[in-house]
Amino acid sequence: MGFRKIALIEEIPPGRTGYFCLDTGPVVVANVGGEIFALSGTCPHQQNPLEGATLIDDLLDCPWHHFQFDVRTGRNHFPGNVYPKDLPCAQAQLAPLEKYTVEIRDDEIWVDAG
Numbered sequence: 739m740g741f742r743k744i745a746l747i748e749e750i751p752p753g754r755t756g757y758f759c760l761d762t763g764p765v766v767v768a769n770v771g772g773e774i775f776a777l778s779g780t781c782p783h784q785q786n787p788l789e790g791a792t793l794i795d796d797l798l799d800c801p802w803h804h805f806q807f808d809v810r811t812g813r814n815h816f817p818g819n820v821y822p823k824d825l826p827c828a829q830a831q832l833a834p835l836e837k838y839t840v841e842i843r844d845d846e847i848w849v850d851a852g
Contacts, residue, residue, distance in 0.1 A: 741841060741848040748845065750774070755798065757789035762851045764788070765838065768809045770796045775809040776840050776849040782814075782833040798835070805831075812837040 742760060744767055750756045756767045757779055764779030766788040779788045781800045790801040797806040797815050806816040812834040823829075839850040 741839075741850045743843075744776070744847045744849045746845050747774070747842065747847060750847070753793055755788075755791050755793060757787065757791070760851055765849060765851050766791055766798065766835075767840075767847060767849070768793055768798055770809055774840050774842065774847055776838040776847075776851070777807070777809065777812055778836040778838075781805055782835070783831045807835050 744758050744765065745756055750767055750769045752769050752771055754769055758765045758767065764787055766777050766779040768775045770793065777798065781788055781802060783800065783803055783805045786802040788800060792799045794806065796809050798809050799806050805814060807813065808815050814832040814834060818832040841848045
């Protein structure tokens with residue numbers, strides 16, 4: 739599909755997120771201290787949309803059940819950091835969010851969401 743313009747930088751100020759529906763699926767964009775990240779916009783826990791997700795430092799907090807994901811890697815932080823590693827049914831809920839490539843062009847956020 740290639741890069742698509744998602745938003746203007748001013749629409750997602752530092753410490754905020756934006757949620758966008760593309761034909762390839764939902765995307766959540768996070769601004770951490772001026773650095774922009776884009777990830778798949780569906781939480782793997784119960785497949786709920788990440789619309790309204792908030793940032794806690796560099797962790798994306800799901801508005802439904804507060805699963806948290808590192809915006810830099812997509813990996814689950816919570817509850818992954820407390821779940822026992824030998825619970826296969828729990829591990830499926832901790833799948834990482836897919837991370838997308840972001841480019842800033844002038845004042846625009848462009849994302850390659852596949």
